[in-house]
Each structure stands twice: as structure tokens, then as C-alpha cells.
Amino acid sequence: MDYRHQPAVTLAEVAQAAGVGESTVSRVLRNHGSFSRKTRDRVMEAVERLGYVPNRIAGTLASAGSRLVAFVIPSLSNIVFPDVLRGASAVLEANQHQAVFSVTDYDPEREEALVAAMLAWRPTAVMLAGFEHTQGTLKMLRASGCRVAELLDLDGTALDLAVGFSNRAAGRASAEFLLRRGYRRIGYVGHDLDRDTRAAKRHDGFCEALGAAGAALAGREIHAGPSSVEGGRLGLERLLARYPDLDAVYFSNDDMALGGYFHCLARGIPVPSALALFGHNGLDIGRVTPQPLSTIRTPRVATGQVAAELVVADAPPQAVDLGFELIEGATA
Missing domain, CATH: 3.40.50.2300 (Response regulator)
Structure with missing residues (x-):
């Protein structure tokens, strides 16, 4: 089954799994109000098991959140990733989407924390580098209901969209x-x-x-x-x-x-x-x-551009191979 057609996990589902009311789940997640340690443990176990991410956007802000495209990238010191962002930004801006990004420093645990933070804003898509993520990251992405684009690699199994090369x-x-x-x-x-x-x-x-x-x-x-x-x-x-x-x-x-x-x-x-x-x-x-x-x-700018085009068009899950070019140069 195509995971992206599954609705995002809701607060009500967490409450049902934990055997408590929605207001209790809300208090636990906000760490505000009264609840026992046992209740907190049950709620947090259900949150982790279901891959639930709290929704930080409410009311009239919800429509704004749907225009966000979150990039979780390894580095800004390496020109590779700014090039990807440059390619994607032009397409997103032309289609009234807003790109936001965070940097993992190649740390998979940090990537997991940043994905959770980004998903809390209910973006329309999350773009990441490569296929290798923690189980926690994968669980959250599958439960999010948003588009996922994995970039700059084709050597693996994509969650949804993959754009790059082998x-x-x-x-x-x-x-x-x-x-x-x-x-x-x-x-x-x-x-x-x-x-x-x-x-x-x-x-x-x-x-x-x-x-x-x-x-x-x-x-x-x-x-x-x-x-x-x-x-x-x-x-x-x-x-x-x-x-x-x-x-x-x-x-x-x-x-x-x-x-x-x-x-x-x-x-x-x-x-x-x-x-x-x-x-x-x-x-x-x-x-x-x-x-x-x-x-x-490598096709860095094109990778960002094509990934953004697929997200904006709500294209079906697919892998796009942009290939690479061998430059003979003069040092070999």
C-alpha cells in the first residue's frame, strides 16, 4: 500500500492506544498540567510506537503549513547541498511554496530530531539526502502522510520519491x-x-x-x-x-x-x-x-529542481536517475 495515501497519525489514535483521553495526551506532550509518571510512560510509548508528531500548526495557520517544504541536509559547508537547495528553491518559489532547512552534520540521531521538528509544522514534503535513516526517522516519515524525497542516491529503496544517481x-x-x-x-x-x-x-x-x-x-x-x-x-x-x-x-x-x-x-x-x-x-x-x-x-542543481517539480505536481512514487558525467580533466 502506498504509505503517502495513509492519513497522518492523530492525537485521538495516540489517546486510544494509550488508554487515556485526548486532553491527557495533550497535557503530557505539552508537559503541562497533572498526570502520573505511569500515564506519561503509556502516552510516550504510544507516541513512539505510532510515529506520532505533534501538530504545531493550528486553525488558520494550517493552510500555511501545507506550503512548507522541509529540507534536512547533512552540511552547508559542502557546496553540494546549497546547489541542491538552489535548484529546488526556484521551482518552489514559482509555485508559492516555501523552503525551510536544517543541517544534520551527518549525524543520523540529529537527523531524527530535526525530522521530528520539521514534521511538527506539517510540511507538504520532506527532502533528505540518501536512503540511510534511523528506524525512528523512517517511522515518523511513514506516519506523516506528507511527500518524502530522498536525494543524491539511487542505491537503495525509496520511501516515496528518489532523485539522483547511483x-x-x-x-x-x-x-x-x-x-x-x-x-x-x-x-x-x-x-x-x-x-x-x-x-x-x-x-x-x-x-x-x-x-x-x-x-x-x-x-x-x-x-x-x-x-x-x-x-x-x-x-x-x-x-x-x-x-x-x-x-x-x-x-x-x-x-x-x-x-x-x-x-x-x-x-x-x-x-x-x-x-x-x-x-x-x-x-x-x-x-x-x-x-x-x-x-x-554530479547533477546537484537538477536534483533539487526535479525533486521540487515532482512534489509540486504530486507525482506518483518513483525514482529518477539523472546520471553523472565523467570529466577527464588533467590530473589523471
Whole structure:
């Protein structure tokens, strides 16, 4: 059954499940008035089990809430997500919808808390990055009755709408390109793969393609923290200290790859003759470096635009593959 056609869980349903009156549920949720600890525990157990989110919009404000589109994104320091917002905002504004956003810092527990906060305003849609969410987040989204768009990934099962590309395929394409160029001693520099699940899928796809060609990563360095130019520079420095004979390095994204490029410039390492570098995302800055970065260009603005168009049109559940483009550049 298509979950989006199910009505949102109501206060009355919570009251029935907890065996108390609606006014008691309201007092518990507002933490105002008298009720016993036992009653509170029963109410909160029912809230968690049903995935109920209190409605903060009442009366005449309800119609305004239906025009909200909530974005729960991992980062604003990475240009990827502002690009998605830029693509979506133009469509939403043209259709009298208002975008609001919050930032998770790649923390799934924080994402759950922010989804709860956003759903309390009864948005018409919630947009998130990727498919990996806590069980609590999934339960709330399924019970919300609003549209859900999961962005920048197609390697998983969508709740409702999915718009983006296959990160595993992007990783495989990156490895196949380096192998075609004759590189065999290939290393990897990345950031926190446990939190950035899309980067982890690219890493896995890259390793799969190497394995299919009878090769494997010669070395790997994972930066403890979010992706950054500095993290890429330090990561490559540490990787080369352990594996000085590498002939190519694949980075988790362009921020990290640019840091690696700056390390090579500072140390006089010729790129790509002594060491090839390959990134991911196709950021504008990578095109204007002394040697344009070899990378995968992702459809960030288009992802936001298409997702917003689907929400505004109330399109049926679907996955839209926007693909990606391999940019040969000059660093590999």
C-alpha cells in the first residue's frame, strides 16, 4: 500500500492506544498540567510506537503549513547541498511554496530530531539526502502522510520519491577510468565513511571495479572528520608516507581531491606524471585550478529542481536517475 495515501497519525489514535483521553495526551506532550509518571510512560510509548508528531500548526495557520517544504541536509559547508537547495528553491518559489532547512552534520540521531521538528509544522514534503535513516526517522516519515524525497542516491529503496544517481556506479566508473589510463598502484583518501553513506557506496563501487579487473586498493587513508580541503591535503600526505610508490589516488570528493592537489603543488610532486588524482562532484573550483581536476560531475542543481517539480505536481512514487558525467580533466 502506498504509505503517502495513509492519513497522518492523530492525537485521538495516540489517546486510544494509550488508554487515556485526548486532553491527557495533550497535557503530557505539552508537559503541562497533572498526570502520573505511569500515564506519561503509556502516552510516550504510544507516541513512539505510532510515529506520532505533534501538530504545531493550528486553525488558520494550517493552510500555511501545507506550503512548507522541509529540507534536512547533512552540511552547508559542502557546496553540494546549497546547489541542491538552489535548484529546488526556484521551482518552489514559482509555485508559492516555501523552503525551510536544517543541517544534520551527518549525524543520523540529529537527523531524527530535526525530522521530528520539521514534521511538527506539517510540511507538504520532506527532502533528505540518501536512503540511510534511523528506524525512528523512517517511522515518523511513514506516519506523516506528507511527500518524502530522498536525494543524491539511487542505491537503495525509496520511501516515496528518489532523485539522483547511483553512487556505486560513479565509484565503478572512476576506477574503470583510472584502470584504462594504465594506473595500477591506486590509493584512496576519504572522510568519515560511516556517516557519509553515499561516499561509502562510491568507495565500495570503486573497490568492486578494481576487484573485477584483478586489482585492489594499494593503500587507504580515512580522515577523522568531515570532508575538507585540509583533510584531503593531510590525508594524502599520510597516505604517501606509508605508500610512496602509488601512481594514482581516488578521493571521496572534490574538496578532498583539491587538498591532495595542493599537497602535490607544495611538495613538487608532478601531477599526473608522478601521481594521478581523481575526485567526485565536479565542483566549479576544480575546473579553474592550474590543471583541471579529473572527476565525476554530479547533477546537484537538477536534483533539487526535479525533486521540487515532482512534489509540486504530486507525482506518483518513483525514482529518477539523472546520471553523472565523467570529466577527464588533467590530473589523471
